[in-house]
Amino acid sequence: MLDYLGLESDLTGEEKMVRDEARRFVEEQVKPDIGEHFENGTFPTELIPEMGELGFYAPNLDGYGLPGLGQRAYGLLMQELEAGDSGLRSMASVQGSLVIYPIHAYGSEEQKEKWLPALGSGEKVGCFGLTEPEHGSDPASMQTRAERDDGGYVLNGSKTWITNSPIADVAVVWGRDTSAEDSPVRGFLVETDRDGVTTNEIDDKLSMRASVTGEIGLNDVWIPEENVLPGVEGMKGPLSCLTQARYGISWGVVGAARDAFETALEYSKNRDQFGGPIARFQLQQGKIAEMATQITNAQLQAYRLADLKERGDLRHQHVSMAKRHNVRVARDVTRTAREMLGGNGITTDYSPMRHLANIETVYTYEGTDDIHTLVLGADLTGIPAFE
Ligand SMILES: Cc1cc2nc3c(=O)[nH]c(=O)nc-3n(C[C@H](O)[C@H](O)[C@H](O)COP(=O)(O)OP(=O)(O)OC[C@H]3O[C@@H](n4cnc5c(N)ncnc54)[C@H](O)[C@@H]3O)c2cc1C
Numbered sequence: 001m002l003d004y005l006g007l008e009s010d011l012t013g014e015e016k017m018v019r020d021e022a023r024r025f026v027e028e029q030v031k032p033d034i035g036e037h038f039e040n041g042t043f044p045t046e047l048i049p050e051m052g053e054l055g056f057y058a059p060n061l062d063g064y065g066l067p068g069l070g071q072r073a074y075g076l077l078m079q080e081l082e083a084g085d086s087g088l089r090s091m092a093s094v095q096g097s098l099v100i101y102p103i104h105a106y107g108s109e110e111q112k113e114k115w116l117p118a119l120g121s122g123e124k125v126g127c128f129g130l131t132e133p134e135h136g137s138d139p140a141s142m143q144t145r146a147e148r149d150d151g152g153y154v155l156n157g158s159k160t161w162i163t164n165s166p167i168a169d170v171a172v173v174w175g176r177d178t179s180a181e182d183s184p185v186r187g188f189l190v191e192t193d194r195d196g197v198t199t200n201e202i203d204d205k206l207s208m209r210a211s212v213t214g215e216i217g218l219n220d221v222w223i224p225e226e227n228v229l230p231g232v233e234g235m236k237g238p239l240s241c242l243t244q245a246r247y248g249i250s251w252g253v254v255g256a257a258r259d260a261f262e263t264a265l266e267y268s269k270n271r272d273q274f275g276g277p278i279a280r281f282q283l284q285q286g287k288i289a290e291m292a293t294q295i296t297n298a299q300l301q302a303y304r305l306a307d308l309k310e311r312g313d314l315r316h317q318h319v320s321m322a323k324r325h326n327v328r329v330a331r332d333v334t335r336t337a338r339e340m341l342g343g344n345g346i347t348t349d350y351s352p353m354r355h356l357a358n359i360e361t362v363y364t365y366e367g368t369d370d371i372h373t374l375v376l377g378a379d380l381t382g383i384p385a386f387e
Helices: 013-040 047-053 071-084 086-106 109-120 236-270 282-310 316-340 342-346 352-364 369-381
Strands: 126-129 145-149 152-163 170-177 185-191 213-224
Touching (some): 013 047, 013 071, 013 352, 047 086, 071 236, 086 109, 086 170, 086 236, 086 352, 152 170, 170 236, 236 282, 236 352, 316 342
Parallel strands (some): 126 170, 145 170
Antiparallel strands (some): 152 213
């Protein structure tokens, strides 16, 4: 596997073990069927508990049966899962960074005890409802409302593009608490079997096909007071979760790019044209050198993020730079890899086109490339250009 600057030689024994276990899981359990899942638009749901047993959900958090690994091990895990498919990494990112993390960081003791062991083991599935049909890049304008009523809250609104919502047991829904002054954004734990909750699937995707995506409809849904996350108010709640998930994406997409690169490299050495392997042509070697360099740059950013996160110096703008850069790299590399495979490159027999299609989603979700550009622009100039 490409590790041109030998970054992996600095890994601890535990980190190597985590990487190898995830790599083996992907090789044995994911790669054989993932093309078919992609074609059929299905997620291999039977792997959800196994992924829990292997500690793939929120590996960097501890207590309540969670693995308590370091930040680099968490990143390596996401990298190996996304080498299988971005849908697999999305499952782990949502369950870990967007559902387990907010309950772990902002939940009551009862909420933690009720949900964390079940979510960590994959016995229960969670989803994260922030995006709305009319509010994507600007989630602070959300229209979902929660009004106090009868010892709890009544929720109304609709969320869309929600990974896992059709298969989720619980949704972390972000909405405005209209009973409090200035209607702050708060997090609500909504069991999906409550009256008034619908979770229709979005099934016409051309990207991220091996991942379940849906809506969350909330029509006069009553939840008890104890389902509100007590520890956070305002946009800091959802945004802090997104920083965790984007960190995982910055690592994950390196896996997709690496897998596409390795596939193209191997293919170029075995595909003969004009009497010998296409890898002997300078044009092909130029592509191989460029892909390897881009992936290495992305690896360097991911490793540096891990060090900063480990010592508590990671700012969300650092994560924006790495998410933006590394997803761009994955987009370029998967396209070049696809091109090197010629006609075979457009089939599900090889991974690059599937990764390329997936990366279009990754380029858009968790902050579009444009939005991360604006975050960096605001940080570097001191002048926000969002409006
Ligand atoms: C497969 C998939 C899974 C997803 N999973 C989840 C999930 O689990 N939970 C969840 O809450 N959301 C999820 N999302 C939603 C995702 O986060 C949003 O799609 C994303 O935030 C962009 O919002 P939008 O689609 O409404 O696009 P818009 O915000 O409408 O953007 C349209 C275009 O305008 C550009 N744009 C917007 N504002 C500006 C600006 N100020 N300056 C310049 N350009 C701008 C954008 O960059 C984009 O190119 C998912 C999306 C997909 C596709």
